[in-house]
Amino acid sequence: MKQLLRLFKPVLNYNYSHPFWVVLISIGLAVFSGYYALQLRVDTDIANLLPEDHPNVVALDRLNETVGGETDMEVVISSPSFEANKAFAEDLIDETLRLYYPRYDDNYFERAEFRRETEFTENNALYLASESELNEIIDWLQDEIQQAKEEANPFYFDLGDDESEEDARPEDFEESYKTLVPSEYPISEDSTIMVLKFYPTGSKSDIRYLEDMFAAYDSLLTAMNPAAYHPEMEVRFGGRLKRHLEELTSIMDDVMGSFATGFSSVVFLVMMYFFIKKYLHYRRGTRGKGKYTIWSHIIRMPVPILVIGIPLMISLVLTFGITYFYLGMLNTMTSVLFVILFGLGIDYGIHFYARYIELRSSGYNVHDAIMKTNEKTGEAILVSAFTTAAALYILMFADFRGFSEFGFISGTGILLALLGMLYILPALLVILDERLNWILISEKHEDENTEGHRYPFSRTIVTVGLVASVVVLAFSPNLSFQYDFGELEPKFPEYEEFRSFSKQVSSSDKRNPAYIVAETTEQVEQIAAILKERARQDTTSPTIESVETLQERYPTTEAEEQEKLQKIARVRELLQDPFLVDRDDEDLEKLRKAAQTREPFSIEQIPDYLKSRFITKDGEVGRFVIVYPSVGLSDGRQSIAFKNDVGVVRLDSGEEFYAASTTIVAASMLDLMRTESPYMVGATFIFIYFFMLFSFRSFRWSIIAMLPLLVGLLWLFGLMLIFGLQFNFYNLVVLPAILGIGEDSGVHLAHRYREEGKNSMWQVLSSTGQHITMGSLTTMLGFAGLLFTNHPGLQSIGVMAVLGIGMTLLASITFMPALIQFLEDKDWIRF
Incomplete structure (x- = not known):
């Protein structure tokens, strides 16, 4: 990975020398891609989740x-008089078949x-x-x-x-x-x-046509005045066609609502974290006598969002522009990926920006701090992003398109977020820090040192963690699968x-x-x-x-x-x-x-x-x-x-x-997904491990870095057993994604610990531990937006992801440091 970073070092130097050109070109590409990204529509037809040649x-x-x-529209007429109902129905048929739609230059029905x-x-x-x-x-x-x-x-x-x-x-x-x-x-x-x-003339996949049709029909019924035929007459229209429109609009509303929730939560969390971290660090570094007041820091609170958010939004727009050309449509499972990738991609920016701030506070100038961050944290980010993207790309080999399309979009999004954080973010740092002086830096105080602290209760934590994992493993056959499709569909009163x-x-x-x-x-x-x-x-x-x-x-x-x-x-x-x-x-x-x-x-x-x-x-x-x-x-x-x-x-x-x-088709899809899931999860595990082995060049360290993922996954299963949660048609697709995301924390901690050396775990946790906690929390917030959707299947994705990422984070900041401390005490750690 170091060689790959060195290979792209000239690009980083160019970004430092010409930051405005880098940002402008990137925004231009995003605008072009965004035009096509906005053309994407959601296809709710489950038949399209199977291969076309199935x-x-x-x-x-x-x-x-x-x-x-054909999918019909039903009209129900109710009154105590059959003759009145019949008369209204006959007149309604004539008026309905005359309804004209200018956009199609044809009748609606x-x-x-x-x-x-x-x-x-x-x-x-x-x-x-x-x-x-x-x-x-x-x-x-x-x-x-x-x-x-x-x-x-x-x-x-x-x-x-x-x-x-x-x-x-x-x-x-x-x-x-x-x-x-x-x-x-x-x-x-x-x-x-x-x-x-x-029976309509238009396609049920044309949302605008359906909206116009139902609006025109509602106006027609009002104009016909059913009460004139009988005072108690009631007329309703709808059926599967209207439910189809409600499902489409509900999913789009859910996506926008969950994005708004996730975006605002992540933005607030990131701003508050960096504000508190930088302000306290500034106060310590200047011994409380700095020339900048707290209001100067408050005014600059949005800076981290600009530094991290602009590259992230560019990468997201590029991702869905590419999706338009490659797939042309989104399905029910991939419709929420904009929300998910926002929470995932910001993780890399947090690590890069936080390490950059630390290095600047240590006395490095802007250029050297960027280069040093790229060399040190960039390697961990690269390993993390490649393993996550590769784990997601493995899903593309599945015949079940719910897996393959989810894997393509999310894997591409991860790689583009990586490029944005490694090569667009530094250009923004040059502009905002060196050119505009919007980032307030103070040198670290010489007494500020956390080195030498041991991680407490290491043996107890390792023992409890292993016992809990073994117990869950013993009861894991009791995990169940939700077969009832009705429980996974949204309810429309x-x-x-x-x-x-x-x-x-x-x-x-x-x-x-x-x-x-x-x-x-x-x-x-x-x-x-x-x-x-x-x-x-x-x-x-x-x-x-x-x-x-x-x-x-x-x-x-x-x-x-x-x-x-x-x-x-x-x-x-x-x-x-x-x-x-x-x-x-x-x-x-x-x-x-x-x-x-x-x-x-x-x-x-x-x-x-x-x-x-x-x-x-x-x-x-x-x-x-x-x-x-x-x-x-x-x-x-x-x-x-x-x-x-x-x-x-x-x-x-x-x-x-x-x-x-x-x-x-639904049964074939469920059967295919159920058959392919174990292979997808197994292949993801195997790939992640060999990638770790290649990155660390050490069997022992590759196992240590994988432990938060393995233990956290078992703890996730334990929560599922305790609360009666089930795997289902939707949340299974996110399980390989959790594997790719879950190894991120272990990679960053292991890399930083190997960089700092023995007796440094407490220092690593005080720095990188904060970063992985923030990264995991922002990712969880990205998924958490799905918890508030009306779609039970999408909700289950949010529940599975939040719990899974939460458990891998917990294992990373408790079990993994305790294990490393325990191995260090036994002199089993090798560098």
Whole structure:
């Protein structure tokens, strides 16, 4: 590292000679980069956290291209009068579809979904029944006739052994009938609530479009005056699309809020620290007779912020400008990195500036103090930054883009912060100290010496620290992982209220289906057969409720048409049996209507509400299989189990087909992250250790410098066990970052102790110990802003980082000095 610093020494000399040019050029680059950094947007689509070539992502893209991935806006109308609701809905549809958006030169919405033409399906439902459902209906009718015949026998006696009439009914068709023939209008059971759906023309990722659309719609509802249709009428709009906008704006608000909190806290802490440190040092150095009063020091309180903050802000803006060109977007995890990198990057500036002040107070002039600081503290900063950046860059090898993009942005930010602190900060020191005399320096008093103090209670601290670490290690298998996605998502009261309101309108119990897109009808049949067989065989942990295809319901060949018509004719024949023809039964009446089909009908005759699930965007019969889960997919373990059951289907020909849905993608992402995390953490540990070994050229010192990280990490796990904290989808990404950040303190202490020599630990702590404490506190404050966000996942990142960095700091200023003192007493320290 010394050789690398010497290599860049001419750059440092140039910065000393031409400080204004260095600062101006750096600010110019930041302005150029900042323009592009401001173009970054946050992508909350979890599908984009997997590699683009991941099979399930490819399948989802293909599904969206084939079927479409529209997200609708729901409107809920409520009043005691059905007719008033209907009249308002019909007028609202006309007005909504006329809403014009000048920015797109198009209407806001392209179509509406409201009234369902159910008469056709009521009269032809059996033509859309599956073969198994038709066979079940025929068997049930035959059993009903046989039962009626037996009951007509005067010698018949009911022994009560047969299953009840309700249990004997064709349940599969009853469930399908609800889907095939729903109510004409989407209304609640008491007909007082009605739901409309509108499909936008714009993209849900265009925040401005969504904001303009909802604002225009709110104005439209106000202008239409629902009370004119009925005094008690209430109209609400929203749904998933509005929740998506709320999530985006919430994240942006959280980022700005946490940055404001972190920035103000860090600025205040740094100003107060350097003000108190410099003023007390000035008073001691001048024996209280200095020419500068306390007001002179107060006026100069912002100077450390200028010295450290300007290079830091330049590095941050450059980082996100590069991010724009390399990635183009931020994701939910990387959206908060501006806040985090602010707390991380300032650490290097604190070390450089604090050491510079010490050297200036020792009698060095500006040039020599800069060179000496670069030579001594610069090496520790270089080692610390390289190990932290490298530990973060290791994440780039992960397929999970939550890891890889976090690693790229944060690693790049660390290196740019390093360059800013080593080569822009010195130029500012020349300007503010030598040229403008804004930094008040007094020479250190000759009696000011802390050398010779031992670190107290070293053996006790080492023993307690090791015992605590061993205990945590023994209980570490009890650490758990949070699989419930719902617990990690932000709660939006307005959306939850709207959802509970709209759910009063009856809907199917089948939710969150997965789609498998095939190329031929034969492939569709084979895929469906394989999945049904899997569902039949899985009796211990079934996750498949049903498997549906349009080919199974809608005959596509003349032979299939005739076979289905013959079975429908058989149903009509059974319904005309003397024992059933006059029976007054609701289910038999439905079958009489549903069995009227005598000729095949075209796909165009099927109502849109029914065929939309099975028709492609081009209006053709889709060759895909729909699989409905039998388990709730908000639990990550169940979603992974469902993915394992349906994620890939391999035909006898060797062809493979992958399931597509957002829940399948989420499960694949969780599975991938869970698989890659141990490797990422392990690789980070290994790299940090070998980098330490290369830097210190000593096995013993590389272990000593790593101890705060190892012990602090174990203490973090101990706190997690005590307070019941869990790893989750979000905070796992910051664990490798904590490893890179946590070694910083050990590196600085070890370097300074080796520089000062034996019996110097107390002196090292009084100087470098203060600096690492300030550095860690500012980093913790950077992360602490996340504790006040509305997003539970982002909050968990803040909790994990604050506790992790706090524990590594505690280990650095207690366990590590005590261990070094203990080894020094045993004469086991080597220099």
